[in-house]
Amino acid sequence: MNDDFYCDSVLSGRVAIRVVAESANVLAFEHTRPTWQTHIVVIPKQHICRLIDVRDDALFGELFQVMAGIIEERGLADTGYKIITNGGSYQTTPHLHFHLVSGVPLDPANPAQAGELIV
Numbered sequence: 001m002n003d004d005f006y007c008d009s010v011l012s013g014r015v016a017i018r019v020v021a022e023s024a025n026v027l028a029f030e031h032t033r034p035t036w037q038t039h040i041v042v043i044p045k046q047h048i049c050r051l052i053d054v055r056d057d058a059l060f061g062e063l064f065q066v067m068a069g070i071i072e073e074r075g076l077a078d079t080g081y082k083i084i085t086n087g088g089s090y091q092t093t094p095h096l097h098f099h100l101v102s103g104v105p106l107d108p109a110n111p112a113q114a115g116e117l118i119v
C-alpha cells in the first residue's frame with residue numbers, strides 16, 4: 001500500500017480540499033484527482049485502515065448518513081450513483097475511504113475507471 005494520503009495530507013491540512021459535507025467523525029470532499037464527473041471521497045476523521053477494522057456501528061451509520069445526505073442534496077438518487085470501497089489487494093491507500101461517484105468516467109479508456117477499481 002502507499003502512504004496514508006488521508007491522514008498525512010488531507011486531515012493534516014497539508015493539501016487543500018473542497019469539503020462537500022462533514023459530521024463529527026466523517027469528512028467528505030471532492031477527490032483531488034477525480035476520475036468521474038462527480039467524484040467525492042468520504043473518510044472517517046480518525047485513522048481506520050480497513051473496512052473490517054471498524055468496531056463502532058455508530059461510525060458505519062454516520063458514514064452512510066453523510067453519503068445519503070450528499071446523494072439527496074445533489075439529486076443523485078434518480079440520476080444514479082455508485083459507492084465504492086476497495087479492500088485487500090485492491091486497496092492502495094491504508095485509510096478507509098469510500099468513493100461516491102456519479103456521471104461518466106473522465107477517461108473511459110482507462111480500465112481503472114470501468115467502475116471496479118478506483119484508486
Ligand SMILES: [Zn+2]
Nearest residue numbers: 004007047095
Ligand atoms: Zn489514516
